[in-house]
Amino acid sequence: MAKWTLKQLETFVCLTRLENFRRTAERLNTTQPNISARLAGFEDALGIRLFERDAGSVKLTPAGQNLLGYAERALNAIEELSAQSGRTDELSGILRIGVAELIAQTWLRHYLRALKNEFPNVDVELEIDLTINLRNSLAQRSIDIALLNGPVTDFNINNIELGSYPLIWVASPGLHVANGDISAIAAHTIFTHARHTRAYVEIAAHLREQWDGPIHISPSGSLATCLQMTSEGLGVAALPLRLVRNMLEAGELVEIAYDWKPSPLTFTSSYPHTPVSSLLKRAAELARNIAELHR
Secondary structure, eight states: OOOOOHHHHHHHHHHHHHOBHHHHHHHTTSOHHHHHHHHHHHHHHHTSOOEEEETTEEEEOHHHHHHHHHHHHHHHHHHHHHHHTTOGGGOOEEEEEEEOHHHHHTTHHHHHHHHHHHOTTEEEEEEEOOHHHHHHHHHTTSSSEEEEESOOOOTTEEEEEEEEEOEEEEEOGGGOOOSOOHHHHHTSOEEESOTTSHHHHHHHHHHHHHOOSOOOEEEOSOHHHHHHHHHTTSOEEEEEHHHHHHHHHTTSSEEOOOSOOOOOEEEEEEEESSSOOHHHHHHHHHHHHHHHHTO
């Protein structure tokens, strides 16, 4: 009787999540023919048909559905065995992490170093993007974990809090904007987050309510761009204090003493609840630990 392998088991579970041979091959860093061969070998070893195939997509058979829970628990038990033995260096594979720009600009490098120290044989692939896109990638399982503006309101997703980041109004010293009157804000182009973000919506609503004159808001999907335009004196911006702290201390930016500010940005480390994974859980906890050290 043929014996199945761990790679075949891993391929089976991954394919059930992604339901696509190409994406599964990309996830497992191999080729589609290898995925097909592993699956065929697994089915031969078990003596059952696991998937119905249709033009590149797959759907579990009733027998495959019955087996899935056992397969997920088996993979998790292997991960847990390594974790409990302290041999996290034995874990290998690819960890796909989606990261919001603020984290990428601040403490991401410290987080990646901590991951490398604890999981030296796990390769990390990064996706730096807007939170709305990271949420979609997480839902589609094209990333394993996301460090984003959270929490993600999906019962299939675990959220670990990474803390809040207050926003402040800043400008170049050359603009000579220091008082807290709204006219000092509205007199300039206002650089802010992308249109669909809460910061943009709150800023636009506040200005419409408090200012009768013309309003010039320039939204951007890049905090780095907002910061650069502001530092060059092309306008003002409400940006995370954590992002602009060094420039404030260096005198490259000044804080505008305006009482109203957009809501703080709240971040979470979010990852799928099922199948249970000790690697994802530990990676999410590491993000929380690093965030606390570098807030």
